[in-house]
Amino acid sequence: MTPGEIRALIEGVRAGAVAADEAERTLLGALRQQPFEDLGFAKVDHHRAIRQGFPEVILGLGKTPAQIAEIAVRIAGREAPLLVTRASREAFDAVQARLADVEYHELARAIVLRRPLPRASGTIVVASAGTSDLPVAEEAAITADLMGNDVTRVYDVGVAGIHRVLAQRATLEAARVIVVVAGMEGALPSVVAGMVNVPVIAVPTSVGYGASFGGIAALLGMLNSCANGVAVVNIDNGFGAGCMASLINHA
Amino acid sequence: MTPGEIRALIEGVRAGAVAADEAERTLLGALRQQPFEDLGFAKVDHHRAIRQGFPEVILGLGKTPAQIAEIAVRIAGREAPLLVTRASREAFDAVQARLADVEYHELARAIVLRRPLPRASGTIVVASAGTSDLPVAEEAAITADLMGNDVTRVYDVGVAGIHRVLAQRATLEAARVIVVVAGMEGALPSVVAGMVNVPVIAVPTSVGYGASFGGIAALLGMLNSCANGVAVVNIDNGFGAGCMASLINHA
Amino acid sequence: MTPGEIRALIEGVRAGAVAADEAERTLLGALRQQPFEDLGFAKVDHHRAIRQGFPEVILGLGKTPAQIAEIAVRIAGREAPLLVTRASREAFDAVQARLADVEYHELARAIVLRRPLPRASGTIVVASAGTSDLPVAEEAAITADLMGNDVTRVYDVGVAGIHRVLAQRATLEAARVIVVVAGMEGALPSVVAGMVNVPVIAVPTSVGYGASFGGIAALLGMLNSCANGVAVVNIDNGFGAGCMASLINHA
Amino acid sequence: MTPGEIRALIEGVRAGAVAADEAERTLLGALRQQPFEDLGFAKVDHHRAIRQGFPEVILGLGKTPAQIAEIAVRIAGREAPLLVTRASREAFDAVQARLADVEYHELARAIVLRRPLPRASGTIVVASAGTSDLPVAEEAAITADLMGNDVTRVYDVGVAGIHRVLAQRATLEAARVIVVVAGMEGALPSVVAGMVNVPVIAVPTSVGYGASFGGIAALLGMLNSCANGVAVVNIDNGFGAGCMASLINHA
Amino acid sequence: MTPGEIRALIEGVRAGAVAADEAERTLLGALRQQPFEDLGFAKVDHHRAIRQGFPEVILGLGKTPAQIAEIAVRIAGREAPLLVTRASREAFDAVQARLADVEYHELARAIVLRRPLPRASGTIVVASAGTSDLPVAEEAAITADLMGNDVTRVYDVGVAGIHRVLAQRATLEAARVIVVVAGMEGALPSVVAGMVNVPVIAVPTSVGYGASFGGIAALLGMLNSCANGVAVVNIDNGFGAGCMASLINHA
C-alpha cells in the first residue's frame, strides 16, 4: 500500500464510505506482506514505498538485463511507478518483453513506467551548463517529473557567457528548488545560488578532459561554493538530484 | 531594506496606512543605496539581504579581527542579524568592542547578533554521529536557529550502535529536513535517509585519523550514499548545511 | 604431503598401523621434493600446502590461459585442491582440457577442483549490500567453502533499508566470522560489526560510479569504521576475505 | 550486566544457588536500564558490553579532558574495564581525579582500568618493523591484554634484515593470531603471513617521510599483500588491531 | 648592464654622444663579468637581467634571513631593482640592515627596492574574489608595479554576488591583461574571461577549508575553465602572475 492509499482508506472510513471492518482487513493484509521480497540475488524493498512515498529505484549499472527485468516486474506488480537508471537498450528490451507499457529515454538512459502520484505545487528548474551535460540533466528532469513535480528545463547557460544565465533570472526566481548540472570547472551553481533565494542541488558531471579528472574538478568546485544554499550529489548522479529536489518540493 | 520591510510597506499602501508619496520616497531611497559598500579590502554585499532574505555571513577564517569587526559593524548597521563563523575569541573581542549585544558560541566558534526574522513552520533536526562532531553540528544548529527555524538536536547516534538512532525514529520522522553530521566513515546519513521521507543534508567532518584523510573518507561515503534524498556540503561546513536546511524549511 | 597426510602417518605409527621404516621413507621422500617446482616463467610453491594447509592459489589476472593451465596441472598433480581466481572462460577451457574434473563458477569467475579437506566447526556468513556486489561475494563464499568451511549467504541487505539487515540478526549472531561485501559508501560492515560479537572481514567493491573512484570510497569507509572488530582486504578481493575467514574459522 | 554475569546467574538458577524469583528480578532490572545513558554531548552505549562482551572504548582524539572523564566515570560505574585511546596526559589527570585506580601507558597514550574478564586460551603475537612503530604496537598489545588475551611482543624485525624475523619463526608459529605493525613500505605482514598459517592483522603506521604520505604507502602495501591471510586496519589503529585479534582469539 | 643601458649606449654612439672606443670598453667590461656570481650556497644569476629585463627574484621560502640578505646585496649592487617574495619580517630586518632604502609590504610579505624601469603603456587589472585572497593579490600587484606597469586593483568581487563583478565591466575592458585571484571554487576567472577580450592570468589561492584541499579545488576549477583566454599559475603564486602579466604588457 502506498501512503496515498492508506490516506484514502482512512478518509473513506471517516467519511463513512468504507466500513471499519473492511478497512481493518485491508490494513492487516498490507502489514502481513513481507517488507521485502527475496529473489535470491536481490531483496526487493517494497516497504520503501511506505517509508519514502516512492518504490525502490533500480540502478542498472552492474546488473544483467535479466536481473533488471525480474526486479522491475516485482516493483510494477505492486502498482508502483518504475524507474531504472543507467539502463542500456538491452536492459530496456528485457523489461519491455515483460512490461509492455514502459518507455525508454535514450538520452537519459532511463526506463520509466508512469503511475499517478500526488503532484507538488512548486516548480523544479533543471539548469545545465553545456550541451554535453544533457544526459545527466535529463536523468534529473525525468526523475523529478516521474515523482510528481512540474519541471522547467534551462539548458546550455554556462558561465563563460554570463548573459545567458542572467537572461533566465525570472525563471530561476520562480522555482521552489533548482538542480544545476555542470562539468568542467562546475561554476554555474555558485552563480545561480547567488542570484536566487531557493535551495540549489548541484550535480557535477564527468564532462571535460585532462585535469577535470572524470568530474573531480567540478565536484570540488561545487563543494567549495562561496554561495549559500548549495548542496552536492555524486558525479553524474542526475537521479539523486532529481529525487532530492522532489523531496524538497513535496516537503 | 529587507523583503519583510518591502512587503510591509506595500501592505501599508494597500491598506491606506502609508501614503503613495512616502512609499515611493522610501523605496527610491533604498534603491539609491549602493548594492554593496566598498571598504577597500571588502565589498559588503548589502543587496544579499534583498536577494536572499539574510545578509552576508562572514567567514572568519583568513580574516584579521580588525577586518571582521569592520565588516560586522556595516552589516549590523543595516538592522540585519549578524553571523560570523570560524571566529576566534580574539575576533569576538574585536567585534564586541563595537557591537555590545553580540554573543559568542565557543563550541561552534560563532559570533551571533540576533534580530527578529520570520520563522518557518517546520522543524530542522540536526543529528550527529559522535561527540567529536559537536562543533560542526552546533554551527549548523545555531545557523538554522538564527535564520528563523526551530531546531531539534539528536547527538551521538553513530551507526556502530544502531539501536541509538533507531530509538530516534519518531523525532526524525517529525522533521521537515534533517542535517546529519558525521566523521570517520560517514555512514549515518545513509541510515537516516533510509528511515525517513524528508531531505537529508549530510555534513562530513574531519573527525578521525589515518585514512580518514581530514574528512575525505566521510565525504566520499556521503556522496556515494545508496539511500535516496541525500545531498552533501563541504567538510566541516556546518554553516552551509544549516543555511541549506533553512532555505528548504522556508521554501 | 599435506599436513593432514603427515598427521595421518604419525597417527598410523603410533597406532602400529604403519611401520617406522616405511614412515621414515615416506617422510624423507617428501622432504627430498623441492619446496618449489620451477617452470621457467613460474616457481610453483608446493611448500605452501605444508606451511599453510592449502596449496598456492592462482590469480588468473595477467596470466595467459596456457600459463594458468600449466601451473594448475602441477598443483593438481600433488592431490591438492585447485583454485583459480579472476579466471576467464578461455582460461577455464585451457584448464579443463587437461584436468577434466574442474568446475567453473561463472558469477565468481573461479575455476575449482575439489579435494577433501578437514572442515572447521564454525559457520562463515558472507553478507553483501547489493546485487551488483554478488561476483565478489561469491568469490569469497566459494573460497571459504573449498577451504573446508560451512558458508551461509545473506545477500542484498544494504543500509538504505536498515530493516533488511536487522531481520538477519539471528543468522549473523550464529556465525564464527562474517565477511561483509559492499560497494558505494561501504557502510554495511560498521552496522554488522555493531550488531554482533564476532570478527568482521570487510571487502570493498568497485561497484558504484563517479566519486566511488573504483572502490576507494568503500575502502576508506571500511578502514574508518567506528565499530570494533572490522579488518579490511583489497577492493574486490573476495578470495582474500574468504581465505582470511577460513583461517579464523580453523584457528 | 555483562554476558558473564548473565551466564553466572543462569548457572546459579540451574544449580539451585539462586532463587527463580531473585533471578527474574535481577534480569528485569537489567533490562529496565536504558541501553544507553544520555550525557547530552554523548550517549554512553552500555548495551555494547552485552552485545560485544566489552564496554564502549573511548577515542580520546577530539574530546576534552572533561568529556573523557565524564564518560569514563559512567563506564567504570558499571564495573566494566575502561580503555581510553589517544589520550593525553591532561586527559589522564582528569580521569584519575575521579577514578583513582586508572593507569596511564605513556608510550601507547592509553588510559586503562583493569577488571577481570574471561581469558582466551591462544596467544596473540604483536610484531613490529621498527622502533618508531612502538606506540602503535603497544596500543595493540595493551588492548589485547585488557580484553583477556596472552600477548607476546616481537619488536624491530623489519624486512631490511630478513634474518631478524626468520629467527622468530617458532614464536610466530605458536600464535593463534598475529598483529603486524609497520610503517614505511609496510612489507612485514606479507613476509610473516607467508611464514605461518594463522590470520595476520596488519597495521600500517604513519612512520616515514616524503612519499610515505602519512602511512598511505604502508596501507597500500598491506592491502595489496601477495600473501594469503592478511587483513588491514586503519593507519596507526593499534586499538582496532588488538580488538580484532582478541575477537579472533575468543571465537 | 641592463637592456636599457645597452640601448642607451648604442643610441649614444649613433648620436655621436659616446665615442666608439668608450662604447667598446664599456661593453667588453660588461661581457667580462661572470654571468653568475658564486656565493657558495647560491649562484646569483646576474645574466638574467640581460636575458629577461629584470634581475633574479628571491623566493624567501626556505632561505635563512642571512642568505636572503647576502643575495639581496649582490643584486642591489648592480643597480637593479630588488624583490624578495614570501619574506618574513626577520628577513626584512636582515636586508634593511644592509640596504637602507628597502620597503616591506606586510600584507604581501614582500621586500622591495625600487629602481627606475621603462614603463609599459597598457594597464594591468588585479581582481580578487574575497578579502582572504588579498595577500596573494597584493603580491601580484606589487610585482607588476615594480616591473614597470600601471596596476588597477578590483577586490572582493566573487561570483556569489555576480552584480559586483558586472559593475566593474568598464574597468576590466580597459585592461591589456587581467590577473584574477580566487580561492574556494575559483570560478571568478571563467566569468571575467567570458566578459572581456584580453588574456586572463588565473591565480588559485589556498583560501578555503575541507575539500578545498589547500587550493586544489580552485586550481582544478581554473584549469578546466570553459572560457577562452585563461592560463593558470601555481597556488598562491601572486608573484608569478604579476610577472607573467608584465611580460604580456611589455610584449
Added chain:
Amino acid sequence: MTPGEIRALIEGVRAGAVAADEAERTLLGALRQQPFEDLGFAKVDHHRAIRQGFPEVILGLGKTPAQIAEIAVRIAGREAPLLVTRASREAFDAVQARLADVEYHELARAIVLRRPLPRASGTIVVASAGTSDLPVAEEAAITADLMGNDVTRVYDVGVAGIHRVLAQRATLEAARVIVVVAGMEGALPSVVAGMVNVPVIAVPTSVGYGASFGGIAALLGMLNSCANGVAVVNIDNGFGAGCMASLINHA
C-alpha cells in the same frame, strides 16, 4: 556583426561612404538579434564574436555528430570562422555534408572553416618536446593560425638532448609569445622561459605512462616552474594555449 564589421561601418560613416540612416538601421538590426540562438539542446553564443572577436568554438568531445553539425551551421551562417576541436572523422563528415568548404586536420582532430580576420604583427612559436606531443601542438598551431597569427613550429626539442633546444635560441627570441607543449616530466617550459623574455604558455600532455598519471606529472612540473613567465593550461588543451597566445599577440 563582428567588431571588424562594426568598425568598417563607422569608418564608412566618417568617410561619407555610408549614410547615417543606413548605418543606424544596420546597427539596430544587429542589436535586435538575440545575443544567443536557442537550439533547445544548445544556446549558440553569437554575442561572443562581439565580446571576444572570435565566435564560439565547439568542443567536439561529448557531442554527437548531428549536434556538432547543427551548431556549426549556425556559427558559419554569421560569416564567422569555424573551429571544432576534438572532432572525430564522423563529426567532420556530418559537418561537411552541410558546409562544403570545411577542412579536417586529422593529426590535430580539428574541423576548420577559414574566414578573413585581422592578423597580428608578432609571431607565435609553438614548440614541442616529443613526437607523441604533435596532436596537441598542432591543435595549438591551427587555432592560433585561424585566429589571425603567424605561427612557427619547433618540434621534438625535449630537454634530454638540451642542444636541440639551445640550437633554436634565435627562433625563440624572435617570438612575441611561445606555446610549449610537453608530456612526461614537462620540463621544457622551464628551460625555454629561462632562455627568453617573452610569455610562455605551457601545455602539459597526457603522453607518458605509469607515474605520468595521464599528464598530472607534466601539469605539476609546469605549475611549479622555477622560471619566470610561465602560465599553464589544461592537460592536452592545445586549443586553449593557441587561443591564449592569440589574445596576447593581439593585445
Added chain:
Amino acid sequence: MTPGEIRALIEGVRAGAVAADEAERTLLGALRQQPFEDLGFAKVDHHRAIRQGFPEVILGLGKTPAQIAEIAVRIAGREAPLLVTRASREAFDAVQARLADVEYHELARAIVLRRPLPRASGTIVVASAGTSDLPVAEEAAITADLMGNDVTRVYDVGVAGIHRVLAQRATLEAARVIVVVAGMEGALPSVVAGMVNVPVIAVPTSVGYGASFGGIAALLGMLNSCANGVAVVNIDNGFGAGCMASLINHA
C-alpha cells in the same frame, strides 16, 4: 661516430696504422654532421651515441608504425644498435619491411637490432616477484643485454614464499647490480637489498587490482624501502631499469 670508433681511430694514429691527415679528415667529417637529423615530426639525436655510448631509443607508445619505421631507419643507418620499446606487432612489421635483420620480442614488446658493443665485466641480475611481471622484467633484461651486459634472470621469487628468494642468495651476491621487478605491494626490492651489498634498481609494475592503483602501491612501497641501496624507476619502466643497470655496470 661512436666513442668506440673515435678511440679506435686515436689508437690507430698512435700505432702508426692511420695517417694523421686521414684521421683529421674523418674526425672533421663526423663533427660536420649535424648533431640531430630533422625529420619534421622528429629530430633524431645522433649526438646521443657520442654523449651516452648508445643511440636514441624509440619509445613506441604514441607513435605510428610509419613514424617508428622512419626513425628506426635513420638510427640503424649510422651502424648503431636499435631498440624500440612498447612496440606493437604492427610497428614491428613496418620496421622489418625496411630493416630485414630486426627481431621482435613479443613478451617484452621490443624491437631489437643487434650491433657489437663493448661488454662490461660484471653481471646484471634481473629478478621478478610474479609471473605477471615478466613483460617488464624481460624488457629490462633485453635492454641490458643489448647494451653489452651479461644478464641472469631470477623469476617468480615473491616475498609470500620467502624461501624462494633466500634460495637465490648466491646468485644475487654474485651480481654487480640487481634489477628487481614487482607489482602488488612491491616488497621484493627491500628484501633483496637487505641480503646483498650491491645497488638495487627497483621497478614497480602495474600488476595487481583494486588498491594497487595501476602500480602506485608498488611504487610507493619501493620509494619508502627501509633497506639501503634502492633507487626506483617509473612504473612498468623495464627499459629504464635495464639502461640504468648497464650504466652502473659499465662505470
Added chain:
Amino acid sequence: MTPGEIRALIEGVRAGAVAADEAERTLLGALRQQPFEDLGFAKVDHHRAIRQGFPEVILGLGKTPAQIAEIAVRIAGREAPLLVTRASREAFDAVQARLADVEYHELARAIVLRRPLPRASGTIVVASAGTSDLPVAEEAAITADLMGNDVTRVYDVGVAGIHRVLAQRATLEAARVIVVVAGMEGALPSVVAGMVNVPVIAVPTSVGYGASFGGIAALLGMLNSCANGVAVVNIDNGFGAGCMASLINHA
C-alpha cells in the same frame, strides 16, 4: 667483524703473519656473536656491517634522544662508523654525552662518527637546483663522504638559468655517479642525465609550495624523466641517494 677485517685476517694467514689457530679462534668468536643485539625497543643489526660493508644507519625521525643514544653506543662499540640522520640538536647532545668524538652537521641534521673505511677511486658529484635544497644535498654528500667516497659539490644550478649547469659540464663528465637534488618541478636530473654518460640518482625535495604538494611534483617529474640513466629515491632522502651512489662507486 667488518669485511675488511675478515679480508685482512685471511691475507695475514696467507702471508704467514697470522697463525691458523688464531685465525680460527677469531673467526669463530665473530660468528658466535649474535647477528643482532636486542635492546628491547630495538634489535641492532650488527650483521649488516658484514652483509653490506657499513653498519646500520639510525633514522632519527620518530626516535627519542635516549633511544638514539643507546643504539649509537652499541654501533660505535663495534668500531664501526656512526651515522644518525634527521637528528635534532637534542639527539646530538644525548649522543655526545656518551660518545665524545661525534660531530654534528647542522645544515644536514646529521650526527657523524668517522672511522677509516676503504675509499673508492671514482668521484661522486652532488648537484642541487636551488639554495633551499642544500639540507638534502648536504645529507647526501656527508653520507657518501663517510662511506668512503670523494665528493664534489655543484650547488644552485637550476634549469631556469640553463647556462649555470652547462658551465659545469667538465665536472659532471668527470664523475662516476651523480646525485641530483631538486625541488619544485624537479627538472634538473633530466638535463644532467642528457649531458653525461654516468648513472644519475635523482632526489626530489619538498622545496616549493602550492602544487608542489610537499615534493610530489618533483618526484613525478623525476620518475617520468625522458632522459636515460635516472633512478629516483624518496622525497628529501639525501641519505638514500648518498648510500646508493656509494654502492655504485664501490661496485
